[in-house]
Amino acid sequence: TVMxxxxxxxxxxxxxxxxxxxxxxxxVGIKLAWYQQRPGQAPRLLIYDASTRATGxxxxxxxxxxxxxxxxxxxxxxxxxxxVYYCQQYNHxxxxxxxxxxxxxxxx
Amino acid sequence: xxxxxxxxxxxxxxxxxLSLTCTVSGGSINNSPHYWAWVRQPPGKGLEWLGSVFYTDxxxxxPSFKSRVTISVDTSKNQFSLNLTSVTAADAAFYYCARHxxxxxxxxxxxxxxxxxxxxx
Numbered sequence: 001t002v003m004x005x006x007x008x009x010x011x012x013x014x015x016x017x018x019x020x021x022x023x024x025x026x027x028v029g030i031k032l033a034w035y036q037q038r039p040g041q042a043p044r045l046l047i048y049d050a051s052t053r054a055t056g057x058x059x060x061x062x063x064x065x066x067x068x069x070x071x072x073x074x075x076x077x078x079x080x081x082x083x084v085y086y087c088q089q090y091n092h093x094x095x096x097x098x099x100x101x102x103x104x105x106x107x108x
Numbered sequence: 109x110x111x112x113x114x115x116x117x118x119x120x121x122x123x124x125x126l127s128l129t130c131t132v133s134g135g136s137i138n139n140s141p142h143y144w145a146w147v148r149q150p151p152g153k154g155l156e157w158l159g160s161v162f163y164t165d166x167x168x169x170x171p172s173f174k175s176r177v178t179i180s181v182d183t184s185k186n187q188f189s190l191n192l193t194s195v196t197a198a199d200a201a202f203y204y205c206a207r208h209x210x211x212x213x214x215x216x217x218x219x220x221x222x223x224x225x226x227x228x229x
Contacts, residue, residue: 054217
């Protein structure tokens with residue numbers, strides 16, 4: 001299962017709503033996670049099962065989708081949201097290409 | 109709370125074996141209902157899963173690495189380890205240890221801080 005994320009880079013103003021896309025080459029049901037990796041830090045889990053926020057994750061992070069099309073939305077972009085966001089499928093396991101290539105979010 | 113910490117040499121010579129250990133604190137690997145994993149990230153690039161191990165030493169490895177990857181667990185030390193043989197410059201990366209959410213749910217719910225490994229003679 002190949003995971004494809006778009007766009008590669010996204011630039012938006014503080015307070016804007018942004019949407020990141022993750023597409024799977026075959027259905028993964030809802031077994032899709034999103035991670036945030038801030039500059040110089042390890043990844044951290046944001047969303048699992050496509051739409052469930054992990055513990056402590058702000059409500060502005062919203063996951064949606066099922067099957068092959070998934071979206072991570074940030075309802076009101078904050079400066080601390082500058083990061084690379086990765087999606088990961090875990091429906092087909094183990095698989096080498098479990099992660100997408102990432103979307104970098106920048107502040108204008 | 110549970111924490112993971114990677115340790116090991118920061119530099120490995122080409123053709124030699126990269127060895128890293130992940131120490132788990134704040135909880136026990138033994139009888140834990142989780143797989144434990146290694147994920148790497150070349151500087152400026154994306155994430156790549158290397159392999160995962162259960163406390164019983166059952167493991168799954170990324171077939172892309174052929175037989176270069178070995179992941180093992182030492183429950184007496186509350187650690188699990190990565191060995192990557194015959195390294196080349198392409199193996200230079202940040203290496204993260206991580207925990208799968210459960211024995212049958214394979215997203216990563218906890219990560220270590222990461223260890224940077226260079227490959228140089």
